[in-house]
Amino acid sequence: MTIRPTLRLQRFADHRLMPWKNGKGETREVASSEDAASGLLWRLSLATVSGSGSFSAFPGIDRTIAVMAGDGMVLTVGGESQPPLTTDTEPFAFSGDAEVTAESLGGETTDLNLMTRRGVWHHRLTRRRLTRRPLAAPLTLEVQASTAALVFSGAAQVSVNDAAFTGAFGDVLLGLTQGDRITLTEAKSEGYLFIAEFAPVAEGWAR
Structure with a gap:
């Protein structure tokens, strides 16, 4: 079978590594897009947080964060403390304009970040649990947005339109687009598959 180029x-090792200026973490940029008129349009990245501290401000950007590994954190967004973010909680959306601080709940935490330019692009970040128990039926997802990526927080084998891929923690399947069918064929460890979908607002995609 010919796989779409x-x-x-x-x-994970191939993501672009960027240490934080405050020395309390590092970001691995998976992919991003920008233009001369708006600047950053969207960015998908993984961050490793080693302690409490402040998030960088991203004016005009909508953000969603999800904990992939570690003890997690408590965010204070615009002066309001939020429920703890851990591997057991759903992705959390917030404005990049807000002042955000994170209090570590223990050791090192790895989180997934999806950003889009407000009013120009928008996004959705969802997840599906991986379990090593036999599946009662294949788990199949259909991509709804024009651009999407599949992020692995556990080891699994998936097929996309019958082309097979095996990913491990922090690996990302890029180049997904509307109508692609993702099928989980085997979970090799516990964890999650995160589906990051994003598209220009002008396309009229309903999140």
């Missing part, structure tokens, strides 16, 4: 599995 834009569809590729990017390994």
Whole structure:
């Protein structure tokens, strides 16, 4: 079978590594897009947080964060403390304009970040649990947005339109697009599959 050239599995070690200025973490940029008129349009990244501290401000950006591994954190957004973010909680959306601080709940935490330019692009971040128990039926998802990525927080084998890919923690399947069918064929460890979908607002995609 011929795999669409834009569809590729990017390994965790191949993400672009960018240490934080405050020394309390590092970001691995998976992919991003920008233009001269608006600047950053969207960015997908993984961050490793080693302690409490402040988030950088991103004016005009909508953000969603999800904990992939570690003890998690408590965010204070615009002066309001939020419920703890852990591997057991759903992705959390907030404005990049807000003043945000994070209180570590223990050791190192790895989180997934999805950002889009407000009013220009929008996004949705969802997840599906991986379990090593036999599946009663295949788990199949259909991509709804024009651009999407599949992020692994556990080891699993998936197929996209019958092309097979095996990912491990932090690997990302890029190049997904509207209408692609993702089927989980085997979970090799516990964890989650995160589906990051994003599209220009002008396309009229209903999140």
